[in-house]
Amino acid sequence: MKRVTIYDVANEANVSLATVSRVINGLEIVREDTRIRVNQAIEKLGYKPNAIAQGLALQKTTSIALLIPEASFSYTGQIINGLLDVAKIYKYNITLHTTSEAIMQIGDIIENIIKSRVDGVIIYNDKLMVDELTALTKYQFPIVLVGNQMSSANIASVYVNLQKAMYELVSSYLEQGKTDIAIVQDRKNKYMVEQLILGASQAFEKKGLVFKNFIEIPREYRSSYTYLKEYFKTHKHELVIAHRDSQAMAVINAAAENDIKIPNEMEVVCVMDTKYNSMIRPQISSFAIPSYDLGAVAMRVMTKMLNQNPVEEREIELSYLFTPRQSTK
Amino acid sequence: MKRVTIYDVANEANVSLATVSRVINGLEIVREDTRIRVNQAIEKLGYKPNAIAQGLALQKTTSIALLIPEASFSYTGQIINGLLDVAKIYKYNITLHTTSEAIMQIGDIIENIIKSRVDGVIIYNDKLMVDELTALTKYQFPIVLVGNQMSSANIASVYVNLQKAMYELVSSYLEQGKTDIAIVQDRKNKYMVEQLILGASQAFEKKGLVFKNFIEIPREYRSSYTYLKEYFKTHKHELVIAHRDSQAMAVINAAAENDIKIPNEMEVVCVMDTKYNSMIRPQISSFAIPSYDLGAVAMRVMTKMLNQNPVEEREIELSYLFTPRQSTK
């Protein structure tokens, strides 16, 4: 099929290309009959406006870049879905970019994003990447962070206050006199885990105690599970907190292998909620994080910023809900 | 930061924009010293070529659309990762599009993709969507299907032969005299399940038998699990096959709740392999499907087609490997 341009349509309908442009953009100032004529021509020729050319002329691409850490789809999936759903509504396209562990690449990715002239960038990441952020900041476009609290002139953020969540959870355990509480490291989500530790430490402090049970998975262990299996031979806690479902499962399995009964001898809480938490036995207690909403709201804020609408709140905190299951008493 | 164009760079470096263009495109026919001068100007002004303008001029966007079913990230994650890694190498951008159950939207999505003038489309989907495919076919660009076997002038595909996998698996059970084999429906992956049934039926036929244990989850059940819990009160099979991990887990859990011992009283196999299969206890036997490679190869084939390279094989079959775990004897 030959490329059919606005020009062909104009010819076919015996109008100027300006008129065709008006029709496809729904401008009211076109007479009924010529509009119909143009539409027929469009139909007949199978004309589809070239978004690239429009982008050039309008200086905007109606597409926004999504930056997420590599291989994180299982817990990013809902966020992406939320994002895409509202992107669809506002007719925005999403370009997908992943950051791998190799820091090197990140510069290239940013460069690539800038060249692509997206209208905005949505970033979901563990680490705050301050440098990269400022690099992006230079280029006008709005940035929405999901998961991290932070804002500035053209940066907004949508997040869940994990620190508070952790503070509340840990506090409630401390109230019960349970002070042997541990957090499992999640290398892939360094920033998140920092928040967890902060919240826990705060709760401990309030009780005049010090939080110190951070279970670090040594580099040489391929998986948390292999390490934890050893770990629980000689350790046991009243409560173990993990960030992701797979880590929580590793805890559950490793504990089981060492005959530690859950929840009676040890309780387990997973922070991020996924469907897998309720699929394993015992089902894992977790925080219901509104992942879908995180994405949806982020995209919504983005569209507001793009339309120069006043954004009342640049730091939007979404609520969580602790969902007790079988892994806690 | 003001928009800086190729023109500004040309001015700054006292050359014509053509020369700047040559430099940024790495054409050799530029003298050393002027190239350096241009590069300095680029550096100084912080110039980044406008990919949109390039796209218009070159009639290609170096970006390709990825179309996947909504909410399928958990089992599509690896595919996307493979895709993106290769895309990065070849400097292609990926735009993400998801299809929801509502068929209505699909037309809009296709329309959108066409308008965006991507160089190609990669589709991962359960159903073959023949209509939509032909709609896309009209528009020149190459299409790569992942998961489905199919090809034509500008359509290639990368897939795993699940039918064969199923045939082999079921055959081996039939050889052992185990004929009570069931497959669990997966609504989200209709096409895949069809293949499973085909393979199983074939194996049965060869033995002069008929396969008929297709466990259909009634519409009214929110989840497979709630249905299966009832189902296994009155049913038991020698082998149950599920497509996705979550379905297999539902089987395992529902069986356990009805005191059916796995694998002794009933064996379970999951087709698609995810990390969760080995996280649940008993660990679920499954086929190791090279998801990452599916994505990577798909993208590689795409680049070949885009560069008019001869594509030796338009239907690329990747191999699977049965990985026995605790859910089978």
Next chain:
DNA sequence: CTGAAAGCGCTAACAC
């Protein structure tokens, strides 16, 4: 209400 023409930023002949 419609048309003419300039311009969005860049590439690619074609001259010099």
Next chain:
DNA sequence: GTGTTAGCGCTTTCAG
């Protein structure tokens, strides 16, 4: 080697 110029397809004043 480097500059000139004509597009790429569309939007948008500005006239009429």
